[in-house]
Amino acid sequence: MKKPISRILLINDEKLILKAFIKGLNDAAKSMENSLGITFIGVTTAREALQVLEEDGDIQAVVVDDKLYTLQSERKGTRNLQMTALELVQKISRFRPELNIYILIAQEQQDDVVDALFSETVDGYFYREERDYRGMYRILNAQLQEKARTPFYDQLKSYVLMAKDAWHTPGHSSGDSLRDSPWISDFYEFIGEHIFRADLSVSVPMLDSLMEPTGVIAEAQKIAAEAFGARRTFFATNGTSTANKVIFQTLLAPGEKLLLDRNCHKSVHHGVVLSGAHPVYLDSSVNKKFSIYGPVPKQTLFNALEQHADAEALILTSCTYDGLRYDLSPIIEAAHAKGIKVIIDEAWYGFARFHPAFRPTALEAGADYATQSTHKVLSAFSQSSMIHVNDPDFNEHLFRENFNMHTSTSPQYSMIASLDVARKQATLEGYKLLSRTLELARELRLQINATGVFQVLELPELLPDEVKHDNIQLDPTKVTVDISRCGFTVEELIRELFEHYNIQVEKSTFNTLTLLLTIGTTRSKVSRLYDALMRIAREGRAPRRLYQISEVPHFTELRYLPRDAFYCEGELVPLLDEEDRVSKYLEGRVSADQITPYPPGIPVLVPGQTITNSIVHYLVSILRSQKHMEVHGIVFDGYLPCLRLLTATEEGSLRKLS
Template sequence: MKPVTHVLVVSADPAWRQPVCDGLNQAAAQRDNPHGLLAVPCACDTSALEAALSTQHGADVQVVLVDHGPAGSGQGPAAVLLAQRLIDARPELSLYMVLEDDADKLLVEQLASDAVDGYFFRGEDDPSGWLRILAAEVAEKADTPFYDALRDYVAQAKDSWHTPGHAGGDAFKNSPWVGDFHGFVGDEMLRADLSCSVPALDSLLHPTGVIAQAQRLAAKAFGARATYFATNGTSTSNKVIFQSLLTPGDKLLLDRNCHKSVHHGVILSGARPVYLDSAVNRHFGLFGPVPKATIERAIAEHPDAKVLILTSCTYDGLRYDLRPIIQMAHAAGIKVIVDEAWYGHARFHPELRPTALECGADYATQSTHKVLSAFSQASMIHVNDPGFDEHLFRENFNMHASTSPQYTLIASLDVARKQAVLEGYRLLDRSLAYARELREKINATGAFRVLSLEELLPEELKDDGIRLDPTKLTIDISASGWSADALRDELIGRFNIQVEKNTHNTLTLLLTIGTTRSKVSRLFDAMLRLAKERRTPLTYARMPEAPRFSTLACLPRDAFYEAGERLPLLDESGQPNSALSGRVCCDQIVPYPPGIPVLVPGQVIEPAVVSYLVRLLQTQRSIDLHGLATQDGEWHLRVLTAAEQAALPPVR
C-alpha cells in the first residue's frame, strides 16, 4: 500500500492559500512522490485544528504549513497561536511557517520557535522547491537507518564465518531433529541474527553510525534530549539509570508500587531508599499511585534525597498528575525518574498526553514492546536531565548490555518509532474508539462491568488529579458468578482469548495499536455468551491487606549480599512463625500479581507481614510469591543472622 501524506496549508488569505496548494500538488505530480504528498487547503481558524484531529483525514496529516500573513494584515499573532495549538495537540507533526520577512521571526520565536522545523518566505514563488524540502522532511521521519542497514546487509547474502553458530540458519537446514525450527522462525529472521563482527551495523555499546542515527530520530519523536535503545527491557533500563545517578548511601524516594526492577536497582546501586506506600483499592485488590500529600511530605522530610522515582501509568492504567510533583521535586534539587513502561504510546495522541517528559521528568523508561510495535524486550531510555553525564551513563549501560545484542530487537525499535510518528495517531484513535465501544458493550451484558476511574481510585487519591489510560480496561466480574480463575480459563480454552491479568474479582484487558475490529467482535461475543451463563454471585474472600512498610535496619544491598540463614514461614503447628518477628529480611518477597514487594532486603519483619504471606499462600491460588526459599518442601525466608546484623552499619 502506498502511503498518503497530507500537507495542511493554513492561511487566512484564500487568494494565497489555493494557488500554493495547486502549485505544490502540481509539483508533486511531476516528480517521484513515494510518500504520497498532497497539499490540502485550510482556513486559519479552529477548522485547522479540527482537520489535524479529524478521525477521517487527520491521521494523514504529517506536515503543517502555516501562513503568517502579509505585512500589516494583523494575521501574525493568530497564525502563530494556531501553530502552537497544532503542535501542542500533535507534537509529531512537522511545522513550517511562511513569513513576509525576517522581522516576523521575532514573534514566532517568542511563541513557537522550538516547534518550527523550517521557514519559507511569501515573496518566493517556488512551489517545486518548497515541495522538495517538505518531501525531505517526511522522508527523514520515515527513515529507519538501522533497519535499512540490516535489511540491506542480509540481502547481500554474505557467507558467515563469525558468530552466531547457527550461521544464518544453515545449522538448522535439512536437520531431521530441528529442521522445523528454520521454517517456524523464517529464513530472513535467522539471516538477520548477526553479531558485532559486522561493522556496517554499528555497535549498541558505542554507537556512532546507524544505531546513533536511529536513536536521534527516536529522541526527536518522543521529545527527549537523548534516547537510548535497550534490548533487555525496561527492567534493565531502570537499573542503568539508578547506577548512573546514585552512589552507595545516596537517598532516594520511591513508590513502593514500583516494578521489582526498581527495587533490584536499589540493591545494585547501594542507595538508601525511602519507601512511599501506595494507595490501595481494597475491594478489587488493586494498587494505585502514591498520594500526592505523601510525596510532598517525603520531599519536605528528606531534603537530602537525590532521586524520586514513580510509576505512571500503573499496570491498571492510573496516571499521576505529574507536573506539580516534578516541580516540587526539582525545587528541592531532586531528579525525577518516571517508569512509563505501560505508557510509551502517550506522546502520539492528545487524549493520552502529557507524557512524563512533557511534565519535566529528567528520565523516562518505556517498554516500547508493551503498547507500541517493537519486539519483546525492546525498550527505550529517554533523557532530559540538564546535568546528564553521558560518559558515566554509557559505562553503566555497557555494564548491563550484552556484547552480542539481538539486532532484530534494535530494528524493531527503529520501525516502532517510525510507525508511532507516521500512523500512531490514527492507530491510537482507533484503539481509543474500540475501548469506548467495549466499555459500553461489556457494561450492557449486565454480568460484567468496566470500572470507571472513580471506582478504581482509592479514597485518598480522589483529589490528586489522577487520570486513567482508557486503553486499559479493568472488568468487575462480581455479578457474573464466575471466579476469576474459571473465567480466565473459559476465555482461553473456549474462545482463544488471553487476557493481560486478573485479581480475585477483576480481569484486565490491554488494547494496543494492534487491536482490530475482529478481535473486538470476538471478545464481545465471548463476554456476551459467558454473561448468559451467569451463575449465583460469589461471595469473594477479601484480599489480604498488604501491611504498610515497616523499617529498614540496614541498606538493602548490605542485607542482600550476606549469606543469612533460612527460617520457616510456618512453625511446627502450621501457624505463622513468631521466630521471624524482628528479624531482617535478605531477599525481596513479591506477590505477583501485582508485583509489589511486601519485603525488601534490609527490612525488619513484623508479625503482620508473616501473617499476610501465610494468608496469601493459603487463600490466593492465582498469586505467585517470588523470593521465598524452599527447603525440605517448606517455604522459608532468608534472614540475617544476629552476627551479620550486628556487623552491618545501621541506616541513618
C-alpha cells in the same frame, strides 16, 4: 503492500492564493518522485485547520501563512487578525508535536517573523511571492523522507540482502545449521528465514555498536529522541527492568537516598540492591474493594520531599499497570526545588507522546529520566525498550559505563531494528492509530456494560480514597472489568475465555480482569470479546463468593541497606513450626531477600526490612489460600516454606540505618 498516504495542510485566508498553491504543489507531487503518497489540501481559517488536524491522522506537515485574516464585516470590508502565526504554531505544537511546521512569509517581513518564531517548533520558511512549487515540494518531501527514515533497520536490511558468507558468530550461521536439519528445520520454517539472516554480531562494523554507537544506531537514537521529546534517547535490549537499573547506578552512589513508590516494578527494588542506595519506601494507595494498588498520595510525596531533602532521586510509575496516571508536574516541580532528580517508569505509557488525549508525558511534565517498554505498547519486539534523558546535568560517560555493565556485548539486532521501526510508525501514524484505539476503547466499554453482568470500572470506582483529590487521570486503553456477578471465579473465567473463546487477558485480581488495548487492537477482536462476554452473561449463573486475600501490610522499619543485607549469607528460618502453626520466632528478625507475591507484585519484604507477625501471617495466608499465587523469594526446604534471614552475627557486623 499498502502504500502510505501523507497529506500536507496549507492555511491561507486568501482563497485564490490558497487554490493556486494547492494546484501548483499537487502538480509538482504528481510529476516528481512521491513514494510517500504526498498530497496537499487547504483551509482558510485557524479554526478549520485545528479541526482538520484533530480529524485527519494522515496529516504529516502544515504550512501556515504568517498572518491569517478574517472578514469582520462584508459591508465595511474591515479585516481582523484571526490568530498570529506564533499562536497557531504553539497550538499545533501542543496538539500534535510530531508534525513538521513551515511558515509562508512576505520577503520584507522576513526578519520580524523569523525572530518571533525562532524559539518555536518551526522547520522552515517559504516566500509567498516566489511560488516555486517544485522547490517547496522537494523540501517538504525531503523532510518527510527524513522523518520516515529508519537508519538502523535500513542498514540491517541492506546487509542481509548483500548475502555475505558468515565466518563469525552466531553459531547458526544465518540459519544454515537449522535449514536442512531433520530435527529442527521446523523451527527455521516457523520463525522465518530473515530472522536468522538478520541475527548478526558485532563482527559486522556497518551495523554499528550498541555499546558505543557512532553510526546507524546513533542516528536512530537521535531521531527517536526528537520524536519522543528527549535530549537523548538510548535503545535497550534487556527491557525496562535493565533500563531502571542503569539509571539508578548512574545517579546513586552506595548509601545515597532514593525516594520510591513501594509499588514500583521489582526491577526498581533490584536496582536498589545493585546500586547500594538507601531507599525510602512510600506506601501506595489501595482500592480495597478491588485489590488495586494506585499512586502514592500527593501529600505523602510532598511530605517525603520535605523530610528527605537530601535524597538524590525520586522514582514513580506513571501510568500504573491499571492505567492510573499521576499529576506529575507539581510533584516534579517540588522535587526539583530540592535538587532531587525525577525518574518516571513509563513502561506502560510509551505511546503517550503521539496523541493529546494522553499528554503530558513524563518528559513534558519535567522528568529528568523516563524509561519505556516500547515492546509493551508500540510495535517493537519483546525486551525492546528506550531510556529517555532530559537531565541537564546528564553525565554521559558514567551513564555509558553503567549501560555497558548491563547490556550484552551480543545484542539482538532485530530488537534494535524493531525500536527504529516502532518509532517511525509512532511518528507517522501514531496519532491515527491511537485515535482508533481510543474509539475502540469507548465502544468496548459500552459493549461490556451492555452485558448487564460485567461492568467496566471507571476512574471514580478505581481511585483509592486517599488519592481522590490528587488529580489522578485514567489511561483509557487499560480496561478493568468487575467480574463479581458472572458466576465464575476469576481463574475459572480466564480459563473459560482461553479454552472456549480463544481469548487471553492481560491480568487479574480476585474480582477483576484487566484488558489492554494497543495500536494493534482491531474491531474484530473487540467484537469477539464482546460476543464471548455476552454469551457468558446469558448463562445466568448465580454470583459466587470470591476469595479476597488480605491487604499487603504497611512497610515496616528498614534496619540495614538492602545491598548489605542481600549479600549476607543468612540462614533459612521456617514460616511454620513442626505442627504447621505460624512460627513465633520471626518477629523482629531481618529479611535478607525480597519477598513478592505476584500479583500484585508489591514486595512484602525487602532485604534489610524488619519482619512483624502481621507480615508472617500475611505470607502464610497466601500460601494456604486456594487461589494460587506466585510468591517470589520464599525458599522451600522440602515442603517447608522458609525465609532467608540475617543471623545475629551478621546483624552485628552491619551498620544500622539512622
